[in-house]
Amino acid sequence: MNKFILFALLTIATQALFENSYTIKSANKMQDFRAILESDFVSMVYFYTEDCENCQRAASLVEKVAEDQEGIINIYGANCDQINKDPNSVNQLPYCSEDMLDQLPQISFFEPPQFKINPYTKEPMIATEHRFQGEASPQSLGTYGHKFIPNNVIRINTLAELNHFEKTDPKLNKVILFTKKKETSPILKSLNLHYFERVKFGEIVASPETQPLLDFFDIKDIPQIIGLENNGDNTYNHQIFDGDLLFKPIKKFVRSLASKDRVPYEQINEKPKEDNRRNRRSKQNEEDDDTQKPQIITPIKLDQNVFNKQLLRNDKPALVHVYKDQMHKAWDDSIKKYKSLFDYYELQVDTQQDEDLAKELFIKSYPSIRFYQVGNVGKKKSNKISFTKEYNLEEINKDIQDLIDDKTININEQTLQMQLSQFIADNHIVVIYFYQTPIVGLTYRVLSQLQEYYGKYKFLSFKNAPEMVLQQFQIPTQPAITIIFREVTDKKELEEELKPEQVRQALFTGKHSYEEIKSFLDSFDETKKTSHKKVIEISTQEQLLEHCNKKQKLCYIALLNGEHKRLKHDDILTKWEYQLEVLDRIKNAHGDKQASFVYIDASCHDEVLLKFDISDDSLPNFVAYQKTKKLYSKLIGRFDYESINKFIDKQYKGQSSNIQIQELEIFEKDCEEVFAKRREASQQSGLSDFDEEILKEILEEEKQRKKELEKELKKGKKKNKKSKDDL
Numbered sequence: 001m002n003k004f005i006l007f008a009l010l011t012i013a014t015q016a017l018f019e020n021s022y023t024i025k026s027a028n029k030m031q032d033f034r035a036i037l038e039s040d041f042v043s044m045v046y047f048y049t050e051d052c053e054n055c056q057r058a059a060s061l062v063e064k065v066a067e068d069q070e071g072i073i074n075i076y077g078a079n080c081d082q083i084n085k086d087p088n089s090v091n092q093l094p095y096c097s098e099d100m101l102d103q104l105p106q107i108s109f110f111e112p113p114q115f116k117i118n119p120y121t122k123e124p125m126i127a128t129e130h131r132f133q134g135e136a137s138p139q140s141l142g143t144y145g146h147k148f149i150p151n152n153v154i155r156i157n158t159l160a161e162l163n164h165f166e167k168t169d170p171k172l173n174k175v176i177l178f179t180k181k182k183e184t185s186p187i188l189k190s191l192n193l194h195y196f197e198r199v200k201f202g203e204i205v206a207s208p209e210t211q212p213l214l215d216f217f218d219i220k221d222i223p224q225i226i227g228l229e230n231n232g233d234n235t236y237n238h239q240i241f242d243g244d245l246l247f248k249p250i251k252k253f254v255r256s257l258a259s260k261d262r263v264p265y266e267q268i269n270e271k272p273k274e275d276n277r278r279n280r281r282s283k284q285n286e287e288d289d290d291t292q293k294p295q296i297i298t299p300i301k302l303d304q305n306v307f308n309k310q311l312l313r314n315d316k317p318a319l320v321h322v323y324k325d326q327m328h329k330a331w332d333d334s335i336k337k338y339k340s341l342f343d344y345y346e347l348q349v350d351t352q353q354d355e356d357l358a359k360e361l362f363i364k365s366y367p368s369i370r371f372y373q374v375g376n377v378g379k380k381k382s383n384k385i386s387f388t389k390e391y392n393l394e395e396i397n398k399d400i401q402d403l404i405d406d407k408t409i410n411i412n413e414q415t416l417q418m419q420l421s422q423f424i425a426d427n428h429i430v431v432i433y434f435y436q437t438p439i440v441g442l443t444y445r446v447l448s449q450l451q452e453y454y455g456k457y458k459f460l461s462f463k464n465a466p467e468m469v470l471q472q473f474q475i476p477t478q479p480a481i482t483i484i485f486r487e488v489t490d491k492k493e494l495e496e497e498l499k500p501e502q503v504r505q506a507l508f509t510g511k512h513s514y515e516e517i518k519s520f521l522d523s524f525d526e527t528k529k530t531s532h533k534k535v536i537e538i539s540t541q542e543q544l545l546e547h548c549n550k551k552q553k554l555c556y557i558a559l560l561n562g563e564h565k566r567l568k569h570d571d572i573l574t575k576w577e578y579q580l581e582v583l584d585r586i587k588n589a590h591g592d593k594q595a596s597f598v599y600i601d602a603s604c605h606d607e608v609l610l611k612f613d614i615s616d617d618s619l620p621n622f623v624a625y626q627k628t629k630k631l632y633s634k635l636i637g638r639f640d641y642e643s644i645n646k647f648i649d650k651q652y653k654g655q656s657s658n659i660q661i662q663e664l665e666i667f668e669k670d671c672e673e674v675f676a677k678r679r680e681a682s683q684q685s686g687l688s689d690f691d692e693e694i695l696k697e698i699l700e701e702e703k704q705r706k707k708e709l710e711k712e713l714k715k716g717k718k719k720n721k722k723s724k725d726d727l
Contacts, residue, residue, distance in 0.1 A: 017048060017059045018077045023066035025074065028082035033093060036076065036110050037126040040193050042148045043074040043110040044141065047095055049081050055105040064138045071247045072190040073109075073145045080104065107132040107141065111148035134414060146186035153177075153184050153192055154202045159212055167234055169200050173257040174228035174236070177203045178219050182438065187247050191254055198258040225250065227257045297335050299344035304357055311345060311372065315451040317404060318343040322358050323367035324350075330393045331369060337393065341446055341514045362386065369396065373403060406440045408433065408448050408461040413469060416462070420484060423458045425498045429524050430484040433461045434475050441479055443514050447521065455589040455645060456525065474507060481508040481517065485524055491594075495652065535583045535597045539605070540668045547596045548664070549627045554595040556648070558583050559602035559609070561619040562671055579620050585641050590648055604671035611664050624651050631658040 018024040027033055027045055036043045046062045048055035066075035080096035100106065109132060113125035132144055156162050156176070166174065177188050182205060192201045204213050206222050217226060217238065225241035239257075243249035300306060302320060311318055319342050321331045335344055349358050349366065361370050369387040385403060387396050411419055411432075423430045433444045440461045448459035462469070473482055487504045488494055506524070510516040535558070538544050548555035564575035573581065580599075587597045602609050602619055612634060614621050622635040622644050633656045637643040650656045 017050075017056065017079070018063070021063055021066065023070050023075060024063065025076050027076040027078040029086055030093065032076070032078075036074070038124075039074065039110075039127065040112050040150070040196075041074050041190070042072075042112065042145050043076060043127070044069075044145055045076045045078050045095075045108050045110065047078045047080055047100070047106045047108070048104055049101065050079065052104050058105055058136075061136060061138065065141050068138050069142055069145065071194070071251060072149070072186055073142070107136065109145050109148055112150055114150075133418060142186075146189075149186055149189040150193065151184050151189050152196070152201070153188050154200070155184075156202045156204050156213065157210060159216065162213060162216070165200070165202050166228065166236060170230065170234055172198070172200045172259060173230055174200045174202060175254055175257060176217075176226050176228065177201075178206060178214065178217070178222050178224045178226070179203060180206050180222055187245075187250060190247070191251060194251065195254055195258045199254055225253070227253065229257060297339065297344060299335070299346040302345040302347040302357070304353070306345070307357065307360070311343075314343055314372070315449065316343050317341070317400075317446060318345060318372040320345040320347065320361060320370040320372065321367065322347045322349065322361060322363045322370060324348070326367055326389075328367040328369050328387075328389060330387070330391060330396055331367075333393045334369065334396060337397065339514065341443055365389070371400060371403065373405075401439075401442060404442060404445050406445055406461070408440055408445065408459045411460050411462050413466055416469065419458075419460065421498075424484060424486055424503060427486055427494050428458045429456060429521075430458050430460060431521065432473070432482050432484065433459070433479065434465050434470070434473070434482075435461065435479040436464055437479070441512065443512060443517060444479075444481070447514070447517060451585065452588055453521070454585070457521065473505065479512065481512075481520070482506065483508070483521070483524060535580070535587050535599055538598045538600045538666060539671075541666050544664065544666050547598050548625060554651075555625045555627075556586075556595055556597050557608075557623050557625055558597075558599035559612070559614065559619055559621045559623065560599050561603040561616075562601035563603050563675060564620075579639065582639065582641050582644065586644050586648070589645060600666065601671055604669055604674050605666050607665065607667055611661060613659075622647065624648075624656070625661070625664065627664070630660055630662070632661050633658045 018026075024046075025032075027036060036045065044065065046058075048059075062075065062077065065073075069075065078095065080101060083093055083096045094100075095106075095108070109130045110127035111130060112127055115125055117124060130144075130148065132141065134140065154165060156165055175191075177185060179185065184203060188201055188203060191199075204210050206214060206219075223245060225245075227239035227241065228236040229239060230236055239253075241250065241253045243253065299321065300310070302311070311320070319334060319338070321328060321344070323346075347354060347357060347361070349355055363370065363386060365388050367389055369391070371385040371387070373385075385399070387399070409419065420430060431448075433440060435441065444459070444461070447453070453459075465475070470478075475482070483506045485504055485506070486494070486498065486502050488502060493502070508517065508520050510520060536543070536547055538547065538557070548557070558579070560576065560579050562576070564579065567575045583597065583599060590597075600608055602614075602621075603616060606616060609616060612621075612623055612632060614623075614634065620639040622639065623632050624634075624647075625632040633651065635644060635647050637647075647656070
């Protein structure tokens with residue numbers, strides 16, 4: 001069903017769109033979009049065609065947004081007529097595809113990536129697209145785009161935090177905004193990007209708790225902006241901004257304080273995201289009551305191997321206790337408080353090797369508790385969150401509440417129905433968290449980021465839901481969790497259009513602890529109700545027949561390169577380990593499907609490469625194979641989770657191109673011996689005449705066998721053309 005944007009302000013444009021606008025840039029070529037995808041700023045792109053009447057009428061709306069958001073959000077106009085004329089652009093930009101043209105005008109926002117480089121793949125990261133849906137006005141578009149602006153503004157709550165804010169990065173002047181709003185100002189967030197590492201930005205939210213800060217600066221009227229100009233000895237002159245609270249006047253004030261050159265921040269990650277003090281005593285507090293029988297948790301002993309292979313790859317937050325003789329006073333209480341919500345590790349420093357590991361953990365004093373957030377690969381140097389012996393449990397809890405991001409999908413009354421319809425139709429299990437507190441509950445935030453739920457569950461959060469919505473979902477008290485899911489008697493129905501009678505709801509009625517909520521979520525995952533499907537290695541014809549030749553059963557085969565066992569993927573994993581990790585995630589996401597998941601060391605068993613018409617240069621690869629129909633299709637693209645996941649989805653939607661294949665065979669081999677012979681062959685020097693003769697015979701035999709298999713394959717191809725049948 002086509003979804004159109006409802007424009008609130010429509011006026012007829014008499015000139016070519018944005019012809020005379022200096023605030024709206026053109027995005028009609030690939031290089032224009034490359035700038036958008038790599039930008040540090042949020043971009044709004046308006047897609048249109050020249051003969052689209054609605055596009056022409058809405059042009060003044062876009063111009064008004066560009067005027068209001070100048071310096072805050074970059075605004076672009078994308079002429080699909082021009083894009084589709086450029087062969088380089090039309091093949092690489094999906095935004096103006098044929099099925100999108102009849103839905104114009106469309107507006108998309110592009111959110112800058114959190115990291116420039118993906119910590120897992122080491123590839124550059126690009127912006128994330130968010131398609132705008134709903135009634136468009138200058139206010140609604142601005143509000144929607146503001147939430148995607150990266151926030152590096154530091155929240156200051158106490159005089160001690162102010163002192164820390166002033167003393168760090170002493171070469172930089174500071175700017176502080178005093179406000180009543182709990183959400184960081186989009187103007188301040190964008191100015192932080194404009195003057196990144198040239199000015200340090202902070203904010204103070206007026207409340208009884210921050211009144212000492214207001215008194216210190218003698219703040220009478222709010223909002224107010226004060227500049228702190230460093231005298232060179234960590235004392236500051238206070239400059240009060242007395243202009244209009246608009247972007248341009250404030251930018252002029254900030255520019256007068258900015259250093260000429262960038263000075264790298266000492267602590268770029270020190271900001272808390274939200275004041276959580278009022279939240280501490282509310283119903284939102286999801287940790288178990290201290291009066292209950294304590295759960296016994298034994299921390300894992302930390303060494304270099306555990307650090308690299310386990311801690312840094314966890315998708316749960318973790319606490320690491322590093323000590324010598326004296327333990328941290330809050331360690332035992334932290335375990336009692338958070339229980340299974342976190343993973344726990346201990347390092348008692350006795351040896352030089354322990355000292356080296358403690359340095360890698362950025363431990364500067366003993367005892368300390370080191371906090372690791374979700375997804376730490378590649379962030380060992382940038383993530384320095386630790387609690388020294390002075391910290392008590394309350395202070396640790398406050399920081400942890402602030403540090404764990406909210407990755408849930410925030411919804412409201414307007415977006416609820418649209419999001420539910422989309423996710424349920426895509427066969428996702430939808431979890432909705434209803435709450436009234438300032439931020440989403442800690443337990444729910446952690447659960448929503450577990451890798452095992454990726455691709456199957458969608459985690460939504462609804463703050464201050466109206467009474468009508470609460471009655472609709474039968475929510476008695478808040479916080480509350482409910483699950484919306486699709487119930488079918490036959491899995492084939494999942495491939496058909498969604499029917500209203502298939503939609504079901506289940507309300508969580510247990511205690512808001514990690515174990516109980518997780519058990520509730522897992523009960524809706526069919527793959528966890530049955531035996532856990534494993535990715536099995538195939539190395540013999542007998543194994544192939546057992547796992548891939550069952551009647552009407554699809555077999556997903558990963559073709560790996562055994563020689564990658566010695567090559568590094570990153571600082572932690574070999575390429576082989578990374579490929580198996582990708583397969584494990586794929587298996588967990590699609591384990592409910594009627595299919596086998598196996599892998600073959602195709603660099604050793606290269607006879608399968610000839611059958612699938614894949615060269616050894618294309619390893620690793622991924623194919624879908626079914627013996628009964630003598631069909632297969634192969635992955636086109638990178639061997640990563642996203643690409644393979646899309647490949648499998650296309651299979652089940654009947655959108656893949658399938659190729660006929662002759663009988664698949666695999667020969668039993670000693671792969672280590674095969675690799676040894678190849679290494680020997682590559683070392684031409686130093687061989688005796690006798691050795692060279694033997695080597696030539698071995699290589700000639702392999703060459704002849706490959707030719708025979710290639711001849712057989714070509715015969716099969718002449719008899720069988722490509723098929724579009726479903727697997």
